[in-house]
Amino acid sequence: MSESNMDSPPPSVGWIGTGRMGAAMAARLAKAGVPLTVWNRTQAKTRPLAELGCAVAAGIPELRRLDVVFTMVATPDDLEQVLLGPSGLLSDTDHTPGIVVDSSTVSVESSAAIRQECERRGVAFLAAPVSGNPRVVEAGDLSMVVSGPADTYSRVEPLLTHIARSSTYVGDGDVARLVKICHNLMLGVVTQAMAEITVLAERGGVSRAAFLDFLNNSVMGSVFTRYKTPAFVNLDYTPTFTPVLLRKDFDLGLAAGRTHDVPMPVTAVTAELVQSSVSSGRVDEDFAILLDLQAASSGLHLEPEGVVVDDGLSAADEVVPS
Secondary structure, X not given: OOHHHOOOOOOOEEEEOOOHHHHHHHHHHHHOOOOEEEEOOOHHHHHHHHHOOOEEOOOHHHHOOOOEEEEOOOOHHHHHHHHXXXXXXXXXXXXXXXXXXXXXXXXXXXHHHHHHHHHHOOOEEEEOOEEOXXXXXXXXXXXXXXXXXXXXXXXXXXXXXXXXXXEEEEEOOOHHHHHHHHHHHHHHHHHHHHHHHHHHHHHOOOOHHHHHHHHHOOOOOOHHHHHHHHHHHHOOOOOOOOHHHHHHHHHHHHHHHHHOOOOOHHHHHHHHHHHHHHHOOOOOXXXXXXXXXXXXXXXXXXXXXXXXOOOOOOOOOOOOOO
């Protein structure tokens, strides 16, 4: 698949894990014309991909002879099960795929353990966590960070260009996992800072829509602040990433800080506020509820503003219901 092998046949590709995120990513491969075989524990979730022409495997063993298999599952235990369980992808050492590309969010330690098992079976392993959610994937704005053998990355890079707007190779081993954890720490810290300044502006008599419009068009605005603006303005906390998942990443990040002797005072304070959002019981909403918590601690009751807001991913053509 490198430039020198452009005349070689396309690789056979499989996908394990077609939840909301995995399905959106796999769909981009399918729409790009990549022949794809998919498997999910709940087979009904593979239906939209079957409609795009993907083959649906009855079991993981059907994927063992493929060249490249992507995995996108919820937890380290799930990843271990689909790869190393009794009917896992790597449980038959006589028939294994050439490359496993994992985009699940797992710790550096879990990733290293999986990598070791892959290498023991002669399977190349890439850690490839992503930044984004299904809407970001569909808009073609996903970012991916990858680590593992450089030659393996070169071989699968053409596939990654179909899935993500950018894929950044950061080195050997499992350093991509640390990069993703660092990314998610910033996600929480920026959201908390955004909540504090938005509440301050509203307490001073400025609407959230007006303040965030100014912020997003200033040098301090970003793709992320614009993306979170509809939630902040209209209090639509449809989950893209829950407080529980964010808390997990803060735990991993603070542990990494201790491992590498890096003081992280701002992260530590934000971790406590993320914990407060979990303790509030609103664990099934988006972590943007940090705004509500900040408002409550400031004696401010928020109401949806009912303003048309562009999230930067698609044209805003309707008001978010209040």
